[in-house]
Amino acid sequence: xxxxxxxxxxxxxxxxxxxxxxxxxxxxxxxxxxxxxxxxxxxxxxxxxxxxxxxxxxxxxxxxxxxxxxxxxxxxxxxxxxxxxxxxxxxxxxxxxxxxxxxxxxxxxxxxxxxxxxxxxxxxxxxxxxxxxxxxxxxxxxxxxxxxxxxxxxxxxxxxxxxxxxxxxxxxxxxxxxxxxxxxxxxxxxxxxxxxxxxxxxxxxxxxxxxxxxxxxxxxxxxxxxxxxxxxxxxxxxxxxxxxxxxxxxxxxxxxxxxxxxxxxxxxxxxxxxxxxxxxxxxxxxxxxxxxxxxxxxxxxxxxxxxxxxxxxxxxxxxxxxxxxxxxxxxxxxxxxxxxxxxxxxxxxxxxxxxxxxxxxxxxxxxxxxxxxxxxxxxxxxxxxxxxxxxxxxxxxxxxx
Amino acid sequence: xxxxxxxxxxxxxxxxxxxxxxxxxxxxxxxxxxxxxxxxxxxxxxxxxxxxxxxxxxxxxxxxxxxxxxxxxxxxxxxxxxxxxxxxxxxxxxxxxxxxxxxxxxxxxxxxxxxxxxxxxxxxxxxxxxxxxxxxxxxxxxxxxxxxxxxxxxxxxxxxxxxxxxxxxxxxxxxxxxxxxxxxxxxxxxxxxxxxxxxxxxxxxxxxxxxxxxxxxxxxxxxxxxxxxxxxxxxxxxxxxxxxxxxxxxxxxxxxxxxxxxxxxxxxxxxxxxxxxxxxxxxxxxxxxxxxxxxxxxxxxxxxxxxxxxxxxxxxxxxxxxxxxxxxxxxxxxxxxxxxxxxxxxxxxxxxxxxxxxxxxxxxxxxxxxxxxxxxxxxxxxxxxxxxxxxxxxxxxxxxx
Numbered sequence: 001x002x003x004x005x006x007x008x009x010x011x012x013x014x015x016x017x018x019x020x021x022x023x024x025x026x027x028x029x030x031x032x033x034x035x036x037x038x039x040x041x042x043x044x045x046x047x048x049x050x051x052x053x054x055x056x057x058x059x060x061x062x063x064x065x066x067x068x069x070x071x072x073x074x075x076x077x078x079x080x081x082x083x084x085x086x087x088x089x090x091x092x093x094x095x096x097x098x099x100x101x102x103x104x105x106x107x108x109x110x111x112x113x114x115x116x117x118x119x120x121x122x123x124x125x126x127x128x129x130x131x132x133x134x135x136x137x138x139x140x141x142x143x144x145x146x147x148x149x150x151x152x153x154x155x156x157x158x159x160x161x162x163x164x165x166x167x168x169x170x171x172x173x174x175x176x177x178x179x180x181x182x183x184x185x186x187x188x189x190x191x192x193x194x195x196x197x198x199x200x201x202x203x204x205x206x207x208x209x210x211x212x213x214x215x216x217x218x219x220x221x222x223x224x225x226x227x228x229x230x231x232x233x234x235x236x237x238x239x240x241x242x243x244x245x246x247x248x249x250x251x252x253x254x255x256x257x258x259x260x261x262x263x264x265x266x267x268x269x270x271x272x273x274x275x276x277x278x279x280x281x282x283x284x285x286x287x288x289x290x291x292x293x294x295x296x297x298x299x300x301x302x303x304x305x306x307x308x309x310x311x312x313x314x315x316x317x318x319x320x321x322x323x324x325x326x327x328x329x330x331x332x333x334x335x336x337x338x339x340x341x342x343x344x345x346x347x348x349x350x351x352x353x354x355x356x357x358x359x360x361x362x363x364x365x366x367x368x369x370x371x372x373x374x375x376x377x378x379x380x381x382x383x384x385x386x387x388x389x390x391x392x393x394x395x396x397x398x399x400x401x
Numbered sequence: 402x403x404x405x406x407x408x409x410x411x412x413x414x415x416x417x418x419x420x421x422x423x424x425x426x427x428x429x430x431x432x433x434x435x436x437x438x439x440x441x442x443x444x445x446x447x448x449x450x451x452x453x454x455x456x457x458x459x460x461x462x463x464x465x466x467x468x469x470x471x472x473x474x475x476x477x478x479x480x481x482x483x484x485x486x487x488x489x490x491x492x493x494x495x496x497x498x499x500x501x502x503x504x505x506x507x508x509x510x511x512x513x514x515x516x517x518x519x520x521x522x523x524x525x526x527x528x529x530x531x532x533x534x535x536x537x538x539x540x541x542x543x544x545x546x547x548x549x550x551x552x553x554x555x556x557x558x559x560x561x562x563x564x565x566x567x568x569x570x571x572x573x574x575x576x577x578x579x580x581x582x583x584x585x586x587x588x589x590x591x592x593x594x595x596x597x598x599x600x601x602x603x604x605x606x607x608x609x610x611x612x613x614x615x616x617x618x619x620x621x622x623x624x625x626x627x628x629x630x631x632x633x634x635x636x637x638x639x640x641x642x643x644x645x646x647x648x649x650x651x652x653x654x655x656x657x658x659x660x661x662x663x664x665x666x667x668x669x670x671x672x673x674x675x676x677x678x679x680x681x682x683x684x685x686x687x688x689x690x691x692x693x694x695x696x697x698x699x700x701x702x703x704x705x706x707x708x709x710x711x712x713x714x715x716x717x718x719x720x721x722x723x724x725x726x727x728x729x730x731x732x733x734x735x736x737x738x739x740x741x742x743x744x745x746x747x748x749x750x751x752x753x754x755x756x757x758x759x760x761x762x763x764x765x766x767x768x769x770x771x772x773x774x775x776x777x778x779x780x781x782x783x784x785x786x787x788x789x790x791x792x793x794x795x796x797x798x799x800x801x802x
Binding site: 009013014015016017018019020021022024025026027028029030031032038039040041042043044045047050212281284285286287288289290291292293294296298299300301302303304305306330347348377378381 | 410414415416417418419420421422423425426427428429430431433439440441442443444445446448451613682685686687688689690691694695697699701702703704705706707748749778779
């Protein structure tokens with residue numbers, strides 16, 4: 001049996017919907033990959049009674065609870081006080097925590113406001129978790145059957161504290177057997193078409209399959225139980241990848257913690273082949289360039305309204321060839337050119353689909369791809385950028401011959 | 402006393418962290434604006450016992466509960482069954498719901514899988530909430546002190562059902578007195594600098610102030626109790642806006658449901674003045690163009706690596722003037738040019754800040770602004786885009802004279 005884990009978030013900004021609780025999602029992902037059974041997320045605001053009641057509930061029901069928020073210096077930061085009341089662990093002043101908080105301000109040449117003194121009050125017997133990035137130390141306590149870890153709500157501080165201070169303790173306290181997750185990442189094919197292609201594959205007992213679709217990208221997730229034989233795992237992964245052909249741009253494995261994305265895959269290939277790219281972003285309007293933020297093989301990306309609205313662009317392959325050849329003149333080895341194939345008005349209308357062409361000119365080949373985009377304009381824009389990049393990816397992987 | 406409301410989400414993909422629960426955030430925002438006191442969010446997976454227990458808990462503790470997920474056709478969609486067990490309301494086959502589900506498939510020329518029949522099973526006495534966008538009807542029940550509304554988890558279907566079917570019922574069932582939220586949106590000034598400027602202002606009893614910072618933009622939120630006198634509200638809003646000067650680009654009012662963004666504000670001004678813009682996105686690399694997705698006054702936006710890495714750009718105002726003048730040659734009335742003022746290497750390093758210049762050339766003026774960007778590359782990129790747009794906004798509002 002896997003140990004159960006709950007996520008508990010404190011903060012009016014979450015309960016009132018000013019922000020989505022991305023901390024809860026991130027922590028759950030970590031917990032699932034570690035081998036916990038995540039059973040519940042709860043978020044409450046800054047009412048002391050709610051907090052106390054909830055902590056008591058969780059202490060009787062979960063083996064581990066990861067908590068964020070409520071550690072700040074202001075009066076609505078009540079987590080330590082709630083823990084003190086719920087588990088009868090009176091607050092005590094922690095000299096070392098206080099010295100660290102003072103030091104935080106000294107290093108920034110700022111005066112510590114009196115309110116920050118409160119952050120050095122920790123429940124009796126709690127283990128302090130030093131926070132290198134902020135003023136609020138985290139802490140952990142065992143209460144009932146549950147080991148609680150309390151972290152700040154600021155995502156960067158939370159992630160840092162989790163990796164540096166909580167993960168090592170979790171590995172010591174819990175006997176975890178992590179499942180293994182293989183994720184096949186595809187572009188240019190829909191979720192239902194994938195399910196149709198994979199229907200003939202019989203899943204072995206104990207292996208689960210799941211799908212996750214975002215703009216343009218569909219992921220197929222294969223979850224194998226801990227200790228599943230490597231050879232059988234590879235066989236099944238191949239059987240799933242094979243019917244999808246060149247639509248698969250990456251296969252990630254949770255045991256190596258590698259997480260690929262399309263730009264990363266292309267980045268590696270462009271560097272290996274020493275190629276440089278120029279792009280005419282008639283449809284994606286900057287989105288492609290914006291995605292290729294830190295690569296050094298993108299020589300230029302541009303949007304021109306005159307080109308976008310020129311009827312000539314719709315004339316098809318020949319015009320796009322000319323535009324692409326012009327781009328190569330700047331020293332690029334590859335050029336991508338986008339054009340609308342029917343009325344541009346449909347682009348702004350979320351109810352209508354928009355036809356586009358994408359032309360790739362490369363050292364040894366050229367290719368024209370056609371697609372229909374749908375959804376709100378921002379979705380269409382991103383689809384156009386990703387489909388253009390994916391055309392380049394398929395060329396680089398030798399799939400366009 | 403405001404009625405209390407809880408949010409309840411069902412789905413393994415939420416509990417396991419594959420997606421952040423944006424439905425919960427969106428519904429909470431609606432509820433707060435309607436005048437509910439939102440007290441708790443809970444998410445659980447597809448364990449029937451967890452669901453049943455949670456529904457019972459909520460029925461004794463909240464006046465209203467908005468629920469998403471678990472209405473699909475598959476075996477792990479257990480919401481209706483859990484409601485039936487929790488409140489002793491056996492499932493009954495709803496002929497009208499079934500006809501609508503069949504019709505959904507007929508209109509799409511698809512055969513209805515047998516599994517969808519299950520979606521027509523509703524707890525006895527439940528009110529069906531027709532879903533025009535999908536196969537799963539929502540439903541509502543009163544149980545204990547709590548009125549529950551169950552919606553599909555697909556965000557577009559959920560929002561549609563909420564607006565069309567749930568909102569009217571809520572307005573009938575609950576006596577709500579909505580608070581009034583005034584949001585001042587600023588660009589180009591940090592949260593702590595704002596707090597410093599606003600320190601001398603004494604907040605009247607009952608009025609709350611809050612801050613929310615995202616990339617480049619800081620919002621100041623003034624929450625006034627229902628029925629607060631209009632004149633006093635305007636006085637306080639002015640007192641808060643005044644020390645912030647031209648950093649404020651919009652003031653939104655929850656009573657009109659208007660929600661401004663920087664591009665929208667600029668769009669209105671560019672149309673009014675009949676101006677057209679061309680941009681050299683040396684730093685933001687497409688992000689600015691990508692934000693101006695459906696405007697028709699953006700003539701071009703471009704990134705050129707050669708310009709970005711050319712040492713000449715760092716020479717300052719004169720080079721930027723030339724580049725901007727070249728942009729105007731294409732027929733634009735205004736040009737924005739970005740340049741790095743120190744080493745570009747710092748851009749990719751999240752630990753280092755990067756100095757940039759932004760030059761605006763407009764019919765009757767020119768202006769050079771300097772900034773330092775910090776954080777990971779994608780943050781720096783977005784800051785560069787937003788600060789460039791904000792320079793244009795201040796020109797258009799006559800603040801650069």
